[in-house]
Amino acid sequence: MYMDKKIGLFQRYGSILFFPITIIYLESIFKIVVFKELFNIGIVYMILFSIPAGILLYLVSNLFSSRVNRTISIVLTVFLTFIFIVQIVYFHIFKTFLAIYSINGTGQVLQFWQEVLSAVKSKAAVILLLLVPLLLIISGKRVLFVKKVSIKTKAWLAFTMVCIQITATILVFASGTGELSTGFIYSKAVIPDLSMNRFGMLTTSRLDVKHLVFRVNSPRTEEKEEITAIADNTEILNKPQPEKTVETQDLQKPEINNDDNIMNIDFDKLIASESDPNIVSMHRYFKSVKPTKKNNYTGMFKDKNLIMITAEGFSPYAVNKDLTPTLYKMYQEGFRFTNFYTPMWGVSTSDGEYVACNSLIPKSGIWSFYISGKNYMPFCMGNQLKKLGYGTRAYHDHSYTYYHRDVSHPNMGYDFKAVGNGLNIKKSWPESDLEMIQKTADEYMGKTPFHTYYMTVSGHLMYTFNGNAMSAKNRELVKNLPYSSGVKAYLACNIEFDRAMGELIALLEQSGIADDTLIAISPDHYPYGLTNKEISELAGHQIETNFELYKGIFILWSKGIKSEEISKPCASMDILPTISNLMGVEYDSRLLMGRDIFSDAPPLVVFSNWSWLTDKARYNSKNGKFLLAEGETNESVNKQYRTEISKRVNDMFTYSEKILENNYYKKVIR
Structure with missing residues (x-):
């Protein structure tokens, strides 16, 4: 009962x-x-x-x-x-x-x-x-x-x-x-x-x-009075930053020009003629942003050819003198960014490309790159150089519709080819970056000036020898390495990317234009196909997972330039303004979220969880901890600094989203 x-x-x-x-x-x-x-x-x-x-x-x-x-x-x-x-x-x-x-x-x-x-x-x-x-x-x-x-x-x-x-x-x-x-x-x-x-x-x-x-809307976008970009208008943040270099050599730079990197945009006129309060607030904000200045790197590669590469799953651990000699050579001979980060965003590769190509933070919860395909995106290198008479092409050695690249990439000013719409390469998973270079280089090598963009795939997960054709192809070259199987497979598939870069440079040299071509390589994201334990194995120590995990690599190389090491913090968001400045094209630094790395603008690296780091401090949003950089004190980095940087981060997320939602560039650049 x-x-x-x-x-x-x-x-x-x-x-x-x-x-x-x-x-x-x-x-x-x-x-x-x-x-x-x-x-x-x-x-x-x-x-x-x-x-x-x-x-x-x-x-x-x-x-x-x-x-x-x-x-x-x-x-x-x-x-x-x-x-x-x-x-x-x-x-x-x-x-x-x-x-x-x-x-x-x-x-x-x-x-x-x-x-x-x-x-x-x-x-x-x-x-x-x-x-x-x-x-x-x-x-x-x-x-x-x-x-x-x-x-x-x-x-x-x-x-x-x-x-x-x-x-x-x-x-x-x-x-x-x-x-x-x-x-x-x-x-x-x-x-x-x-x-x-x-x-x-x-x-x-x-x-x-x-x-x-x-x-x-974010709270800071609901202000009805004139908006001031607090983080860009304070004495602390606007103090010019001395360039931190370990090895600086004569790069035959143009004469220094300290003008602002801005375009002729009359924000006052735009504000007066705009009836939408949301757009008015954007005009006021961007008017108040402090631009970066031109510098002795401005126009260093003006009228040169440009090849930009977003490398799938690439990382500093894939650069090895013996395994990947071409990448090692490019890194050692070019600009060496020793404090570069590739933050992870919500839509992995697509968002990684979006950040590097547009210098905007992707909107969480949507496919920002695809959505941007209907917008006017004038600052992409394809659109910038196309209007200067460059031949502009983009290639990807996987499906042309994946992540809707057939929408986003033509909108950046490129004639786009990938598997399924003109790029015919051997079917495998993943496909060969080397074969992509071999099949496409003839389309632009003899037609200078040119700008070519590649999105690679050989470095894609899975990092196994039975699930990755490129890892299997290069297995013999890594079999004796003192690493676990997953790490060996990761290094093996990146050997294919290294061979692709070796082929690319050889073809440039055969054409006599290696010293007239700038090559920029950056990852889409860290190699998340490896476990943190495997990444720690490569790093040689237990990896820190909020900042160090996203430590990336940015290679800027052209034959004949002398090496230079840049140690200030920077990230994939800074690639577009940096290359725009090097190429000497007209752009407006106020309308991009990244900063020209070679300028005296204070460095700021932002992560998807709103953590951030500068040369003075770092903030971990997961645990709320604020840590000073080595050599800094509470007097030089006070509470005001922390508050102002956090407000700047808020603005970066807010206005990146608004630029995308409102097709804003079309309203200010006509």
């Missing part, structure tokens, strides 16, 4: 508790697997937001007869389980989260079915744990979802749901202030890395939908 009474209680309350407990259970596993932690302040918010979500699902599953309700409950549980499995598998592969918008592109992701299967196998134990609630609901017919509850009970549940949701929201906004307060992340910013940890996956997905459907 006691057991019957106990079962009766569970029949009454078990079905009500099932969904809240299930969501909390799934969120807890997700938090442990992804963030390697559970018991932080985020678990409180996660539980509070999970309970109303669970009650809502229960109410949805209690609208009809018991049989229908049971079916609905099973379907909802399948859906919940599925989305958690998808996010964990996706994160395992790409080290970022699947945004709602990106669901449209999951068909492209499934091209990497081998990687998906490998991830599922790797996370099999976790997936089994995620399936527990589903197994319970299928096998628990006697105790779950037996009867419909009364209207009165439903009303009380709805009231409870609303009260808990309101309580959770109040606690979020009362949780304090600071650069990245919990309330700011919940209501204004889109920072999945922080939001997932603080609120959970379901709440972050809800916020993602909200930001996707409703344009949520």
Whole structure:
């Protein structure tokens, strides 16, 4: 009788508790697997937001007869389980989260079915744990979802749901202030890395939908008075930075010109004639931004040919005197940026390309490069040099439609060819960068001046000898290295990229234009196909995961230039303004988020989770820690500095998004 009474209680309350407990259970596993932690302040918010979500699902599953309700409950549980499995598998592969918008592109992701299967196998134990609630609901017919509850009970549940949701929201906004307060992340910013940890996956997905459907403005964009770019107009940040070089040699630079790198844009006239307050605020902001100045590197490669390369999964660890001699030679002979970073963004390769090609921060939750394909993008090197009479071409040795490059790349001013629309190379996975160079170089070598852009693929994951054709091709060259199999495979596939660069330079030399051509190489992202343990193996020490993990490489090389080491912090966002200045083209430095590395502008590297670093300090948004650079003191780097840099970072995210959303360049450059 006691057991019957106990079962009766569970029949009454078990079905009500099932969904809240299930969501909390799934969120807890997700938090442990992804963030390697559970018991932080985020678990409180996660539980509070999970309970109303669970009650809502229960109410949805209690609208009809018991049989229908049971079916609905099973379907909802399948859906919940599925989305958690998808996010964990996706994160395992790409080290970022699947945004709602990106669901449209999951068909492209499934091209990497081998990687998906490998991830599922790797996370099999976790997936089994995620399936527990589903197994319970299928096998628990006697105790779950037996009867419909009364209207009165439903009303009380709805009231409870609303009260808990309101309580959770109040606690979020009362949780304090600071650069990245919990309330700011919940209501204004889109920072999945922080939001997932603080609120959970379901709440972050809800916020993602909200930001996707409703344009949520950052607080700093809602000002109605004249906007001042605080971070660009302070004595601290505008103090000219001495160039930090270890080895500086005569580069035959043009005569120094210290004029501002700006265009003739009459912001006052634009403000007076604009009726949209949102655009007016943008005009005021960009008018107030301090431009970078021309310098003794301006026009150093004016009228020269330019080859820009975004190298898939490239990193400093792939540059080796014996394994990749061409890349090693280019790095040693050219400009050596020893403090260069390649931050990871939400749409991995596509966002990495977008940042390097446009000097803008991609908008979280969408495919920014694809969206930009309908906008006027005058500062891309393709568009800048095309109007000067250059032949401008772009190539990619994989599918031409992947990430919608057939939309974004022609819009940058390029005649674009890839596999499927004119580039005919041997079918493999991944394809050969060397073969791409061999098949395309003749199209532009004899037609100077030219600008060519390459997006490579040989360095793509998986880093195995049975799942990567380029790794298998070069396996013999790495078999005796003292590394694990994954690391060897990574180095082996980058040997193919090195051979491609060797072929490219040889063809330039045969054409007699190697000393008239500037080559710029940077990664799209760090090699996330390697585990942190494997990257640490390459680094020779335990890698730090908020900053050091994203330490990248930027090669600027032309035959005959003398080497120079630049040690100030810089990142992929700085590539476009730096090359624009070197090529001596007209551009407006106020309208780009990056800075000409060779200018005296203060360095600032920004990461997707709103962490940042300068030559004076760094801020880790994950733990809120602010650390001074070596040699700096609290007197030279005070609280005002931290606040101003954080405001500048806020502005960079905000106005990058607004430029994309409003096709802003078309409004100011006519």
